[in-house]
Amino acid sequence: MQRFSDRAGVTWDVVLGRESWGGLLALFVPVGDTPAVVRQAPLVSIAYDAAMQELDDMTDAALQSLLDRSTTREEEP
Numbered sequence: 001m002q003r004f005s006d007r008a009g010v011t012w013d014v015v016l017g018r019e020s021w022g023g024l025l026a027l028f029v030p031v032g033d034t035p036a037v038v039r040q041a042p043l044v045s046i047a048y049d050a051a052m053q054e055l056d057d058m059t060d061a062a063l064q065s066l067l068d069r070s071t072t073r074e075e076e077p
Contacts, residue, residue: 003031004060006067010034014063016043016052024051026066027073041070 002014010030017027017040024046028039045051058066 002055002058002063004063006064012063012067014055014058016048016055018048024048026055026063026070028067028070038073039067039070040073041066 003011004014005011011032011034013029013031015027015029017025019025024043025040026043028041030036030038043051043054045054
């Protein structure tokens with residue numbers, strides 16, 4: 001898990017997630033009193049350990065870029 005603050009000052013926990021078909025995602029979970037809108041963005045890595053390393057290696061600028069490309073995570077039924 002990584003924690004970073006975006007350019008608007010919102011703090012996010014960034015964790016590794018998996019889609020039902022096996023794709024790996026970065027999940028952006030807001031921290032604190034921010035409305036709980038989880039966002040997601042696909043990662044390049046296809047193996048779990050590689051995706052974890054990909055996230056661990058990201059700078060705040062890289063995380064911001066990934067957040068910029070993210071979409072709202074839909075709730076599963």
